[in-house]
Amino acid sequence: xxxxxxxxxxxxxxxxxxxxxxxxxxxxxxxxxxxxxxxxxxxxxxxxxxxxxxxxxxxxxxxxxxxxxxxxxxxxxxxxxxxxxxxxxxxxxxxxxxxxxxxxxxx
Amino acid sequence: xxxxxxxxxxxxxxxxxxxxxxxxxxxxxxxxxxxxxxxxxxxxxxxxxxxxxxxxxxxxxxxxxxxxxxxxxxxxxxxxxxxxxxxxxxxxxxxxxxxxxxxxxxx
DNA sequence: ACAACATATGAACATCTATTCATATGTTGT
DNA sequence: ACAACATATGAATAGATGTTCATATGTTGT
Numbered sequence: 001x002x003x004x005x006x007x008x009x010x011x012x013x014x015x016x017x018x019x020x021x022x023x024x025x026x027x028x029x030x031x032x033x034x035x036x037x038x039x040x041x042x043x044x045x046x047x048x049x050x051x052x053x054x055x056x057x058x059x060x061x062x063x064x065x066x067x068x069x070x071x072x073x074x075x076x077x078x079x080x081x082x083x084x085x086x087x088x089x090x091x092x093x094x095x096x097x098x099x100x101x102x103x104x105x106x107x
Numbered sequence: 108x109x110x111x112x113x114x115x116x117x118x119x120x121x122x123x124x125x126x127x128x129x130x131x132x133x134x135x136x137x138x139x140x141x142x143x144x145x146x147x148x149x150x151x152x153x154x155x156x157x158x159x160x161x162x163x164x165x166x167x168x169x170x171x172x173x174x175x176x177x178x179x180x181x182x183x184x185x186x187x188x189x190x191x192x193x194x195x196x197x198x199x200x201x202x203x204x205x206x207x208x209x210x211x212x213x214x
Numbered sequence: 215a216c217a218a219c220a221t222a223t224g225a226a227c228a229t230c231t232a233t234t235c236a237t238a239t240g241t242t243g244t
Numbered sequence: 245a246c247a248a249c250a251t252a253t254g255a256a257t258a259g260a261t262g263t264t265c266a267t268a269t270g271t272t273g274t
Contacts, residue, residue, distance in 0.1 A: 004204065017137060055236095
């Protein structure tokens, strides 16, 4: 087992980790993250592409920014959001791989 | 961007992915997963180690098994649970790395 | 068959959370 | 300063979810 995972014992660490997963565990937020992975995108663009209200997107963006999943940058009157680092993409990629894993028969 | 992540477009895929993250986004469930990553563990053991009721652990295990995060194996009257594949550990490892990432000053 | 143990399940409840609506803040051009 | 636009924020609400309690199912030994 990877050392980083092995050494997870304190309940604070686990809560923090769970908070991150819960943040990605909503289809609207996850969609927002996926859009932002493609490149810096304005709030209005995100809302339009996903068919969500600008208000809802803004609420979600606040959480994602607070958790440093995304970071914001102002350009004129618009705000552009993009991925804060590339671990998020790894996390998603691994999870996609898990879902694609063939089912075991021993159930 | 990784091809697996790039090609995520259908909303069904995104919902399925979000469901996986939401499943890991609870401290109790995440703790259960972490225990099971160390090796096959019985329901009673999990409950005792984490200080949770056997009933609650069983409820969570049903969800985790349904999502093929964990798989079950009977030994006598006990049920032992362990990780279904090793993608889950990767996902957690990447997320730990994200959390450990130094904060940007541009906020 | 019965008792003892381990796990699973269903209903009920309190708490959390995503979404909407209304409103505020901030920015650019005239 | 004002209007027009973009984003952010706060309150309210309907629906989801984690936990508990009681009970059922399944397994092993006598």
